[in-house]
Amino acid sequence: MSANEHLEERREASTASLALVVGILIGTAFAFLAATAPFTHLMGHSRAAVASAFHGLSAFLYLIVGTIGLYLAWRLWTGRIRAFADLQLLATVSATLSFIAILFGNWLYIYYRATDPESPRSWFMANMPMIHKIFFEFKEFVALFTLPLTVAAAFILWYYGAHVLDRKWMRYTVAVLLALSFFYLVVAFGLGAAVTKLRPA
Amino acid sequence: MNTKLITQDREVEVARTPPATRHRESGPAVAAIISAMLGMLTLALVNLGTQASKAFNTWVHGIGKLWMPGAEGIGPYSGKETLSALVWIGSWIVLHVALRNRDLNLGRWLIVFLIGIGIATTLLWPPVFEYLAGH
Numbered sequence: 001m002s003a004n005e006h007l008e009e010r011r012e013a014s015t016a017s018l019a020l021v022v023g024i025l026i027g028t029a030f031a032f033l034a035a036t037a038p039f040t041h042l043m044g045h046s047r048a049a050v051a052s053a054f055h056g057l058s059a060f061l062y063l064i065v066g067t068i069g070l071y072l073a074w075r076l077w078t079g080r081i082r083a084f085a086d087l088q089l090l091a092t093v094s095a096t097l098s099f100i101a102i103l104f105g106n107w108l109y110i111y112y113r114a115t116d117p118e119s120p121r122s123w124f125m126a127n128m129p130m131i132h133k134i135f136f137e138f139k140e141f142v143a144l145f146t147l148p149l150t151v152a153a154a155f156i157l158w159y160y161g162a163h164v165l166d167r168k169w170m171r172y173t174v175a176v177l178l179a180l181s182f183f184y185l186v187v188a189f190g191l192g193a194a195v196t197k198l199r200p201a
Numbered sequence: 202m203n204t205k206l207i208t209q210d211r212e213v214e215v216a217r218t219p220p221a222t223r224h225r226e227s228g229p230a231v232a233a234i235i236s237a238m239l240g241m242l243t244l245a246l247v248n249l250g251t252q253a254s255k256a257f258n259t260w261v262h263g264i265g266k267l268w269m270p271g272a273e274g275i276g277p278y279s280g281k282e283t284l285s286a287l288v289w290i291g292s293w294i295v296l297h298v299a300l301r302n303r304d305l306n307l308g309r310w311l312i313v314f315l316i317g318i319g320i321a322t323t324l325l326w327p328p329v330f331e332y333l334a335g336h
Binding site for chain 1: 224240241248274282285307318
């Protein structure tokens, strides 16, 4: 038996490390903003520029965090996770990013479904009705699933702490929650990107 | 706490901090997943209702307009989100209080959760809800 098999990181994440991760995320966003100034070039020129930029940015960040979370979820499922504290942080950040993406998605939706003939929905209904009726409608609903799934995962990880590692079904439950949230994220992200590509708001 | 681990080749020290929290019953975990499932099912059923009935659709939009900024532009979706969130958070509080001292079979409830989320996803697939709504 090698020594490495005994290397488990069971320490729980501290509030300071959580604040640090959130700080780094926000700092990264501002650094990106500053590096691509002027501001209007980053946002674009459409009336929905701010809403769509932040919706896309938060969804993209969530996709990155969710991908790492999916890997850690798999490690948790198999019982061979070494970065439990990281998983706690990732689940929390995922839930936060899901909430932010939904918030800006709501704002963007106002421009998407505006009644004027130039709005994306009006355009799709006139030219490609199935895009709105099937893909967009499905996307707008399943995107919401990511929030309760990630919040439930984060709650279990923080409430039970490292005890999660000792309880098989607790591990399976968190792994399933994170895997499902990633599935719904990818569906919503893919359909959202496709719709935006076809007709930006 | 550091534990000395002696292997065939060498002696290493492994950081192994014992869990800081006491043993907790599985009830709160069940409450967390079942309430999430109820929120998702609510979204699916409310959406189905809005597709089937114009009066219900107007009522759901009215719920969103009660508090959500921009709900007029967002449309009935604002009410669907609101009702889904209310059921999710409300049922979570109730179930958490009711189950916090109970040790339940988490595996069984995880299966219930998966069936529920499967039903919610199916009901939200537009061809399915349009068929059920009689369109």
